[in-house]
Each structure stands twice: as C-alpha cells, then as structure tokens.
Amino acid sequence: MSLSFPIKVTTQRVELPVLEDADVVLDIRREDLIHPLISGNKYRKLKYNLIEAKNRGLNTLLTFGGAYSNHIAATAFVGREYDFRTIGVIRGEELSAKTDQNPTLTLAAENGMTLEFVSREMYRQKYNPEFLQTMLQRYGDFYLLPEGGTNSLAVKGCEEILSRDDQQYGYICSSVGTGGTLAGLINASFKHQKVIGFPALKGSFLNKDICNFARNPNWCLEENYHFGGYAKVNKELIHFINDFREKTGIPLDPVYTGKMMYGILDKVSKGDFPKGSKILAIHTGGLQGIAGMNEKLMKKNLPTLCL
Numbered sequence: 369m370s371l372s373f374p375i376k377v378t379t380q381r382v383e384l385p386v387l388e389d390a391d392v393v394l395d396i397r398r399e400d401l402i403h404p405l406i407s408g409n410k411y412r413k414l415k416y417n418l419i420e421a422k423n424r425g426l427n428t429l430l431t432f433g434g435a436y437s438n439h440i441a442a443t444a445f446v447g448r449e450y451d452f453r454t455i456g457v458i459r460g461e462e463l464s465a466k467t468d469q470n471p472t473l474t475l476a477a478e479n480g481m482t483l484e485f486v487s488r489e490m491y492r493q494k495y496n497p498e499f500l501q502t503m504l505q506r507y508g509d510f511y512l513l514p515e516g517g518t519n520s521l522a523v524k525g526c527e528e529i530l531s532r533d534d535q536q537y538g539y540i541c542s543s544v545g546t547g548g549t550l551a552g553l554i555n556a557s558f559k560h561q562k563v564i565g566f567p568a569l570k571g572s573f574l575n576k577d578i579c580n581f582a583r584n585p586n587w588c589l590e591e592n593y594h595f596g597g598y599a600k601v602n603k604e605l606i607h608f609i610n611d612f613r614e615k616t617g618i619p620l621d622p623v624y625t626g627k628m629m630y631g632i633l634d635k636v637s638k639g640d641f642p643k644g645s646k647i648l649a650i651h652t653g654g655l656q657g658i659a660g661m662n663e664k665l666m667k668k669n670l671p672t673l674c675l
C-alpha cells in the first residue's frame with residue numbers, strides 16, 4: 369500500500385520586532401498546511417501505522433481520545449481516505465447525547481468513525497485485556513493505535529519532518545503532548561542542534577516517554593509554558609494567539625502551538641538565544657480544535673480566538 373497524500377513542505381520566516389531586536393531568525397515549518405483535518409504531526413504519526421495495518425490485513429483502526437482530540441479527528445479522516453473502518457473510544461459517557469454540540473466529534477462521525485463513549489473510569493482502563501476483548505467481540509479484529517497515536521512507527525513518521533536542508537538551524541522547537549513528535553525530531557536532528565520541547569501539559573513523566581524513543585541526547589524540555597495544564601488557557605494566551613495571527617498571518621492553536629510560540633518568543637525576549645541564532649519551530653497543526661475551544665470560551669464569557 370502506498371499513501372498518495374501529497375505533502376508539500378512550506379517554511380515561513382516569522383518577522384516580529386522582538387526577533388529583530390534580539391538578532392534571532394525564526395522560521396516556522398507549516399505542517400499545519402498538510403491538510404486541515406489530518407493536520408501536521410498526526411499525519412506523520414499515522415503514516416507508517418496505516419501501512420503496517422494494511423500489511424497485517426487489518427481494515428479497522430481502533431483508537432482513543434478526549435472530546436477535542438486532534439488524533440481522533442485525523443484518524444477518522446484518514447480512515448475515510450484510505451478505506452479503514454474507524455472506531456474512536458471517547459472519554460466521557462455524558463458526551464454521547466451531545467455529539468452534535470462538539471465540532472471535533474461531529475466531524476469524526478461525519479467521516480464515518482464509530483464513536484464508543486466510555487466513562488472516565490473505564491477510560492483509565494482502556495488498555496486492559498478485558499476491555500479490548502469486549503471491543504474485539506463487538507467490532508472484530510482491529511489495529512490498535514494508542515491514545516495520541518505515539519508508538520515507534522509514529523516516531524519514525526515524525527523523523528521525516530526534518531531534512532538535510534535543516535542543518536542550517538541551531539535550534540528545533542516543537543510542542544509536546546506524549547512526546548512522540550519530539551522523539552522523531554530528536555532522532556532526525558544533527559549533533560550541533562538543540563531540540564527544545566514545550567510541553568502542553570504538566571508532568572515530568574514526559575522525560576521517560578521521550579527517552580524510550582529518542583536516540584540522541586541533544587534535547588531539553590521548557591516546562592514553564594503549559595498555562596496550567598492540558599487545554600487550559602487564559603486571556604493572555606488568547607490575546608497572544610490573536611495578535612500573532614494579525615501580525616504574521618499565521619494561525620496557531622490554543623492547546624499546543626500557541627503555547628510553544630508564546631514560549632519561544634518569551635525566551636527570545638529574555639535573551640535565552642545567542643545573537644545570530646537560527647530557530648526552526650514546527651507548526652504541528654491542531655487548528656481543527658479552535659472551534660471547540662471557542663465554544664468553551666464563549667460559555668465562560670472569555671474572549672475567543674479569531675478564525
């Protein structure tokens with residue numbers, strides 16, 4: 369099986385006074401432009417898994433995620449595109465009655481994904497043989513993609529984000545969820561480069577997960593830019609994302625790439641990068657999540673993200 373999805377890599381220079389003042393060059397790799405739904409790193413992470421599933425003769429993909437998961441959105445879409453049946457095990461039973469109010473789940477269902485809602489407690493036990501056996505009885509044999517899609521084949525796919533031309537950069541920056549993407553970047557990086565991960569959630573458990581897959585030591589995590597935890601935002605972050613878009617024309621998502629870019633520019637303004645540094649930031653996508661985040665923000669009477 370070959371994946372025919374065309375990938376055009378675009379790299380864009382970010383022009384802002386803060387960068388000029390610090391004499392730092394910042395380029396952004398627009399992986400978000402790969403596709404509006406299979407955006408960025410989720411396509412990279414799925415690619416070799418889809419090939420493996422086909423090689424094993426499996427036509428069903430089963431995976432897990434929360435209500436706004438980019439991984440769920442991407443899996444549903446590639447399933448439709450490449451003739452897989454897709455099953456999404458979704459955290460939170462209460463959502464089943466309100467699927468139509470959730471843009472991510474609505475789209476996943478429209479792309480043919482069967483949604484299997486489970487309680488939060490059940491969700492914590494999702495990898496138990498008993499639960500998986502129930503799924504097997506219900507849906508027949510399937511290829512299991514872990515939550516967030518990270519496994520060794522996903523890391524292999526993310527290694528393809530970088531190419532030889534990227535040697536010119538001294539720093540490679542990426543947002544971090546499970547760390548699979550960062551591990552791929554670390555493996556594909558050159559010795560003189562430093563790979564900096566910006567976790568979108570709290571917790572030093574990430575170190576261990578990244579070490580599982582990363583083969584080089586030239587990386588670190590900047591843990592000060594998670595804004596309180598996964599999918600947590602505040603007015604300052606929303607304002608930053610809207611302002612960045614207005615000034616550069618580049619949209620960022622509130623869960624991952626917005627926090628990374630806030631962190632990069634904050635570090636630049638503090639003089640953390642030597643004069644003359646060249647940074648490559650990876651835009652890992654996630655823009656499908658903006659609509660869902662805006663619905664949450666509106667309910668709380670907070671400012672929303674510009675579309």
Ligand SMILES: *Cc1c(COP(=O)(O)O)cnc(C)c1O
Binds near residue numbers: 518547549624654
């Ligand atoms: C999933 C995701 C990440 C995190 O990727 P990991 O490989 O889990 O670290 C980063 N950015 C976006 C937009 C994502 O959807």
